[in-house]
Amino acid sequence: MNHTVKDAAFLPFEPLKQTNSVINEPRLVRWLLIAAALGFLSLFLLLPLLSVFVEALRKGAGAYFAAFGDPETLASIKLTFIAAAIAVPLNLVFGLSAAWAITKFEFRGKQLLITCIDLPFSVSPVVAGLIFVLIFGAQGWAQPWFGDHIGKVLFSTPGIVLATIFVTFPFIARELIPLMQEQGTEDEQAALSLGATGWQTFTKVTLPNIKWALLYGVLLCNARAMGEFGAVSVVSGHIRGLTNTMPLHIEILYNEYQFVSAFAVASLLALLAMVTLAVKSFLEWRYADQLAATRRH
């Protein structure tokens, strides 16, 4: 700001009046728009979220925490973490390689690959689950061999992990591709021409450039992995204490009129999502300068 004022003194003509906004609608319109946005947000997002916590704490903190003492609830929390802990790293490796391949190289069928990555976004989760029933179900084509050589997939942890990987597949690649496309390959070419190896180029040039998008992709991927309901419901088999993830367990508790327990587990799931958002916001605030640098790039 100081800059502009100082420079302006040397200009032969009066500079354009700087306003801090590109719009000049009347104040009333602006207030109405902001009120509408906030009202909508609180009505459709904050209020429902708040009601989850109100319902969970309806019978006091004692009942709330007692809900987490139930072995079936603990098992569902554990299974959710296991599924996310396997699905997210795998999708991280895949998303990175896919984005790398798509943005740094030219090859035939690239467009097809991009379309395929988007597939889990467009396919309904129920269909995604049924795909695995068709493959690994008792009548599925892969099961006779799989069952004999590897073990059961459907209605056990491997099936749940597979379904989770399927639905969270695009998140990381989708975050990285637009950014890496925009950044182009000049930096990498410069590094290579200065004698860096491929690995050095990746760790010292590419990775620092994309780390924010990567982190954001991982957080989104993790949130979805923990919250997935449809696909997991189809392949779970709903065995209590064994194959119910948190979302499935919440539905069961709710249907059994155990409202406090259901909403207690739901509040934990909501909390995990909010922690994810908070971590993201904190990092954005803490490293704002670096972030701006990458964006300008």
Next chain:
Amino acid sequence: MKKLSSIAGLLLALATSSPGAAELLNASFDVARPFYKSYNTAFAAEWKRRSGSEPTLNVSHGGSSKQARAVIDGLEADVVTMNSPLDIDAIAASGLLAKDWQTRLPQASSPSWSTILFIVRKGNPKGIRDWSDLVKPGVKLVIPNPKTSGNGRYSYLAAWQYAKTRPGGNDDAAKAFVSKLFANVPVLDTGGRGATTTFAQRGVGDVLLTFENEIALIREEFAKDGFEVVVPSLTVRADNPVAVVDKVAAKHGSTELARAYLEYHYSPEAQALFAANGVRPADDKVLKANAARFPAVNVFTVEQGFGSWAQAQSVHFSDGGLFDQLFAKK
């Protein structure tokens, strides 16, 4: 201890199940959950007395037909406990257990049963006493869809049998009666719980037709509404059959445990547990001891009225069957 074993069970499942461990999975229907919670505790103690080791008893609950579908698709349930023999027949048709499964245990392999009764609003303002009152003009009924729900199917069959067995009754009279009855149904919910919500929470209709155990639950959950039960002159016996899934049990080496698990359903302890959960025990002595909870009913079985479940299903509820025809007319 329970927590430990559930975590151990989880690890076991991760490292693919180990054969020989005393472990069992029971795939059951939705509302049986409270019963099996207490039953599993009782049976685990009994099995420990007999064999010296505590078994791990897992359960999976869901809509009866949905559960049957999952078992056919590979859910490795050692035993199935359902609310309609049709669902176990469907599993048998896929070859997982012998088709004559109903002959293996007493009472057609059904250790418990329920029946269709009427529930009316406080004071019974429409004066409902029997099936004949349901077809009167101005009476609104709530019945779940017979094509998608067990209680809808049983309600339909009971109405049919009532009309058919009246003096001068025959198939044509039954057809006309059922047609008139369903003309009084403003909405067909897809499932029993949905019908309960329609009647009790949304306040639709004068009469709800549903299972006795569901009626007990409604009167408990909505005690302040003062709903009343009406026992019609004739109703249907809805058996809750059980069976070992032979191939799965053989694969797990759990056949002995699975058989014992089912046989224990007929023990006096288990029969009393059924009664405590609002389900009629197959043992008449235990049933009589709980007469306050279970009023005397005049019942017929689907086999007596319609030959067999398979026949009733194909004549009445298949696509283009009698139910579809009666409803298309409307």
